[in-house]
Amino acid sequence: MQRVVVATDRSKTAERAVAWAAELAARYESELVLLQVILSNGDVDLAEAESSLHELAREIAGERGRAVVRMHADPPQAIVDLAEDEGADVLVVGNAGMSGRKEFLLGNVPNRISHNARCTVVIVNTTDGMTQPLITLSEGDEDTKVEGELFERATRIGRIIGRYGLAERAEGQTLSTAERAKRMREALEQLGPTFAKLGQILSTRPGLLPHEFVEELAHLQDKVPPLTQAEVVEVMEQELQVPWEDVFESIDPEPLAAGTIGQVHRARLEDGDRVVVKVQRPTAREEIFRDLGLLELFAEKAASRPALRELIDIPVLAANLSESLRRELDFRQEASNIERMREVLEPYDGLDVPRLYSELTTRRLLVMEEIQGVPIRDAPESEERKEAARQLLEAYYRQVLQDGFFHADPHPGNLLWWNDKVYFLDLGMVGEVEPRLRELILLLLLAFLREDAHFLAEVMLMLSDEQAPDVDMEALEGDFAEFIARFRGEGSLGDIDIGGMLEEMADIGARHRIQLPAALALSGKAFGQMQIAVAALDPGLDAFSVIGNFLLRGVGERLRDVSDPQKLFYEAQKLKVRVGRLLESVERMTGARPGGRMQVEFIGSREIEAAITRTGRRLVIAAALAAGAVAWLASTAARSGKR
Incomplete structure (x- = not known):
């Protein structure tokens, strides 16, 4: 200063x-x-x-x-x-x-x-x-040094934000939204890992930022000078508690990547195995905790502003950011993600993750197999390549809709082709979808298949974390009808942007002030990135066919699940409780008094209505999925026959 x-x-x-x-x-x-x-x-x-x-x-x-x-x-x-x-x-x-x-x-x-x-x-x-x-x-306070550092950091933040945020006024010019978005990204990059992560989180909050900002923040990059070889070795020896030569034969001095949290190098173990090592920057933990302290102070102030709270829950955002960064600071969490993803990909022989060296992995050191492959777009033309594309698409539906655990950053740079397989790299950023949200995302897709704008609007309200204030259902339904008209009618992967569909659904909800789970937008963004990767492997892959077959298999599994009488009785008891909760929710939404008359109309076939009586909620969902999947396949086949 x-x-x-x-x-x-x-x-x-x-x-x-x-x-x-x-x-x-x-x-x-x-x-x-x-x-x-x-x-x-x-x-x-x-x-x-x-x-x-x-x-x-x-x-x-x-x-x-x-x-x-x-x-x-x-x-x-x-x-x-x-x-x-x-x-x-x-x-x-x-x-x-x-x-x-x-x-x-x-x-x-x-x-x-x-x-x-x-x-x-x-x-x-x-x-x-x-x-x-x-x-x-x-003076003389134990916290003086910490407070001084906070103040110094706050001063630097103010200077950077002022330089980028107010440059337009200082220069006496009017900047486009895209240019302002670029300046925001550049400022966040200069501010370091905490603010870069904040930008990533903001980009997954539908309706909070203009589209240009969301697109620009997706390109946030770490801009830091690389660690020296001596600094890398020092961290490795601190974590391993032995001289590095006792474990490694050699370490490539040139980093593969240098970020604000970690740096990656090629290396070779004593037994000759080729590996990559990820080393945490010595100052990363201290810098991130300092910035989190500042953000917590800001969150406390922001929590008292109702207008801002209505737009976004700042304390919750700060808590999510803190949790995300604390997890990234522990490389054992990424190691756990790798092993969990290995289990998710087990049914697919064309997909894999690197082997993990658990005995060498610590909080600040991650060691895994080096994937000596090529970018997926450079994979040799073969049937294995086409099959890997199909598996990649299906695996993502499985990750989001079935397992509830997905790679949140599957851009082509994080996927390599090696030994006739696609390898997932960089499992530091993953997403999780809780069971209720998985079902609702599936209902969104089925409502889209059936071109049912009214049901799309209803599911959007069910997705809301909080009761939406005075939503104009007619306007919401109209927006979804327009959305369906624009997206429906094309069946090839190159023409249908599945990730874009989910992201725009979230945008529509946000425009109507419906607060949605961050996982919805994050999964939509991941679907969009995955789709680019799949198209790089096989541009002609029919997305509808892959998704339809996946849904049909899922329906079969659900039907088998409820065939056991004990399970069926259990599901019926759960249904009884959930129907009670549903009626309470309806009363709150409609203002109906307990004991009042309420007319319920079932729209659909008699078979579905009979299924409701016979088997309860889970079998109904299975039947609905089957109907939707069959309708999807039938409509796709009809379009294919016309071409």
């Missing part, structure tokens, strides 16, 4: 802000600039005022102190402009005028300054005789 600027009107309360700024500047040996703006309608000797203020600056800061006095009709704006001219790292102001009559008389000067300034602003509490800044730095 090089320069601290403090605004003063030479009043007693302003003296407290000046004293706090002087203490801050002394702590960091920064230059202290006292700033005074005088209204231009008075008879004031400007030179005399500046001389007096300069003496005060030298008195409290010595050679590091100086003063600037200006005459201006709009003091708050003048303070902002002068702070920028002076290159302020921190601008300190008192809180006079933030409450009571002065808030209206002065137009809330501190808030205006805080809103418009392009650097970090500290508002010091000077109105009650206490000098209480936004971030306190107390």
